[in-house]
Structure formats: C-alpha cells, structure tokens
Amino acid sequence: MNLAMLLDMAAEAYGERRAVSCGGDSLTYAQLRAAAQALAARIAGGGFGHVALLDTNGLAAPIVLFASAYAGLPYVPLNYRLTQAELGELLGRIAPAWLGLGPGFAATAVPPGISCAPAPCAGAAAPDAPAAAPEDPRAIAIQLFTSGTSGAPKAALLRHENVMAYILGTVEFGAAGEEEAALVAVPPYHIAGISALLSSTYGTRRIVMLPSFDPAQWVQLALAEGITHAFVVPTMLVRIIEHLDAQGAVRFPALRAIAYGGGKMPARVIARALEMFPGVDFTNAYGLTETSATICLLTPADHREAGASADPRVRRRLGSVGKPLPTVELQVRDAAGRVLGPEQSGLVFVRGGQVAGEYRGAGSLLDAQGWFATQDRGWSDAEGYLFLEGRADDVIVRGGENISPGEIEETLLAHPAVADAVVVAVPSEQWGEAVAAAVVLRPGAAAAAEELRQWVRERLRSSRVPERIAFRSELPYNELGKVLRRVIRQELAAA
C-alpha cells in the first residue's frame, strides 16, 4: 500500500484530464505522474532519508509529494514563513534529505546532509522504466512539523496506511465531473493542504492552486477558473466576507461547495456566509494533523436543517463539528477515563485506520485499544453531533469548576460592538484561576468593560463573567488564523 496508487489510478483512467493548475500552467494526471516519477528516479539512490519542500502552493507541491511516495521516502513540506535559523534547525532533524526550493526561496543555514535543488514545477519525461512504488503500508508517507506554539516543533508522522485509510474511506474514485475544480489556498505544509491534493487526485477533481491566500485573489481566481469546490480556514472566510461586503455583491455561478475547518468558526460568520453564498453547500470538517485530516463532518444537509429549524436543539448544530466519519469511532471521556453520555463535557478520543497519533522520537500515542486523545474538550448530543469547547490546555479551572473559553467567546462575539474576543485563564489568589478576556471592538463602536460583563452575566452563569477585560486593536493570530492564546494569557497575567 502506497499513496502513489492514487495518482497511478487517476493517470490510468483519466490521464489526459487536467490534474492541477497554477498561474496559467497545468499538468494532466499523466504529466503529473511522469514528473513525479522523474523526480523519484533522481532522488532514489541518493542516500536520502527524507524529501522536503520549501515553496508556496504551486505545481511543485503535488510533484514532490508523489515523487516522495514513488521513492518510498517521507514527504516533509516546510513552513516558508520560518526564519533561516528555524528552518536550519528543522533541516538538521531530517538530514540526510533532498530539499526542493520554490522560486525565490533559499536556505542559507543548511546543515550537513541536505542537498538543495530547484523544486520541479513543470512536466518532465517519465523514466524509461519507472521503479514501482514500495508497498510497505507501515512506511512513513508524510512528516509534518507542528507549529510549535508550545515548545519546539514536534514531527507528526503519517504512515501510508493512515493516509490511504482516510482517502479510500472518504473519497470515491473518479467521482468528479470534468468541469469540477477545487481551489486550494491552504499552504502545502498544512495537513488540509496535503489532504486536498490527495482527495482531489483520487476523486479526479482538478486542483487550482492559489500560491498564498489573499481575499481579492481568491475571489478573482474562483470566478476566472470556474471553481466548484473550496476549502477555507475560518480567517480566510472572514476575510472573503469582509472583501465581498466592501466590494458589493458578487455571484459565483460555478461554486457548489465550501468546506471549512482548521479552527473554530464563529457562528455569526457562518450565518453571514450562508446568506452571502445562497445555494452553496457548506461542510464543516473537524480534524487534526495526527488523524490524517478530517474525522467529523457537519454536512450540507445538517447545515440546512439546523439553519431552518425552530428547535433550539437542532438549530445549535450550526455550531457543531458534526458526526464522526463512518470509518472513525469517537468517545467523550472524563478525566478518569470513563466514557460519558450525551450532553456531558469531557475529553474527545478517536479511533480508526486514519488515526496516526505518532511523533518522531515519542512513538505512538495510541492506547492499547488504538484510541487517540485529541486533547480537545467537547460533548456530543443525543444524535451524535460533536460540539467542541477548545483545547484541554485552554480550560479555565476556577475554584474547582472547569470553564471552557469557547462559550464565553461566542457570547462576547454576539455583542453588537464586539469584533473579536478571546478568553483565557489568569492566576487568581481567590480562585486559583480567573476568567479574563481580550476584546477588539468594531470600528466606531463603543462598549465599556462593565457593559460587556453585564452582557455575559445575562446569558451565562456568573462564574463565566470575565473578571478582567482588556481592549485591544487586534488579537495575535498565526498565519493560519489560530489565535495565539498563550500570548494573550501572558499579557493579561502580567497586566
């Protein structure tokens, strides 16, 4: 088993169809396979242990991804926003490695054992006798360095069997019509960027690459390329909506489906998106790097049913991440490991073939029965819809009571003057930890801290009312739109 099989099948059945486009250049499935096999032949026998890529989204990403698979080496896409020192540190951890550099990228602090070369971004003739991809299902297909917001980056490992379980469990081969095109704006070093390439290849849906996200370019590309499907992280959708609000209504006649994930989507953003893109199917995807991408889905039908329902128990599902995939089992457990029932909040565990749960040097984090602790807190309703409350580390323990920041943030965001809000724990002599919030007001809007406290008090239990509210002009985010809670926590603790 090797993920190169996905491309082999696409090239076998639909070789002349366009596989991927970027900036006016395209490769068919046959050309993509030839280019990947050509690179694999160059790399094989070089004594390398990894194949790395430093590039924005472009034709190089699928070529190098599949070349790694044909060569039987782990693919390591690197974050192009790292400093040269950080990059050098990561390269030292994967040496000996081949490193493909995109146009305009350089590595100046290269440790021994790293062989740099321009990343191929065009078709190439296949070798006369391309070597068959090695079939070891336990071989490592992909190694992703986590963002390292808490300590040194960890190297998450995904084996061929994990990635293939995800793709074969969720995608039907060749199901896309020839007119379909998926806009990929998530960077190549993010699990969603990789799974987009693999899903689209196996589903034979053309990939259109946006080198790096910008809302105006996203809209322009979606219209010019007749994009039918897109995946966005929450900040991308926020910025697309802001752009369209400022620019005036735009119709997307080809657009059929938008999937979102990679962070908590504020309820009012998805509500506005449903208005702005009438007739477009919305899917919420919840997943982690360690689970080879999506493990839960809130489907378009779920969105429509929740949006149209007067029943608050159905309506609230717009804030849910949906139900586990048919191939994934999910449990919510308490701190002692007991499995909890509906509506009971605890820690989310998952199990399934796609769940890798493994870091280099740390081994497998799966328990003896194969369960993986996601480190997310949440609860399921009676029908199995999962509601996330945030990372386990972010829970505020106030006087022995566990408080999740998520519901307080949602409540603050529902205030008409609030543009953005994050809730964290700060040390408290009285309670151990206390609730604190950093709030960004809308331009021209005003609200005093006491007014916001009163707003929360009217809607949630008194223990949820932030004892401290700090106003900010903006909140710190990483480049994929994850709010940096640690930074806020340190600032508010020091205040």
Added chain:
Amino acid sequence: MRIMKPGLRLKSAVCSTEVMVIKAPAGEAQVSCGGVEMLGATEAGAPARLDPAQAAGSLIGKRYVDAEERYEFLCTKGGEGSLALNGVALQVKQAKALPSSD
C-alpha cells in the same frame, strides 16, 4: 488460496485487472478473475485463458464485495475478467456519498 490482508495487491492471470484488498477476515481465500485465481503483484503465473462465462469485466475505482461484505476489494486497474471470491461472483459496492471536506 492465499492469506488475504488489507493492502495486499493482486493481478489477474488472464486480463489487465488489478485489485487491492481493503477488508478481509483472518484466514485464506481464493480470489479469481475471469475464472482463474489471481496472482500476487510480482508473481508470474502459468498461461491461462479467460473463461467466457466470467467476462463481465472489472472497473477501475469500483469496490467489490461478497454478499456479507466481509471482504472488500478495490479495483485499481480494470479488465475483461469478472471478479469472484471462492467461486462466487463479487458485487459492486454502492458508492458512499460523503461531501468533500478538503
């Protein structure tokens, strides 16, 4: 007969069909294509002819299952022969309809 385990790849002895085992219970089974037992991906078989009674064909990308769905095979390359398990024809599994999530 051979031991079936997920990830195992087999090729037809009589046509271009190739399959990968997706799901299989422990133990041995015989998978045939076009009436002739399938070979391991790198094995060479004795010369054999397609049984005209088992020439309904296989389609790339389709999943083939037995009646109880204890076994599942993914056709990775199509061909002229029909797939069968222990002499009983395999059926095409109905496609799941999951929305795109990436």
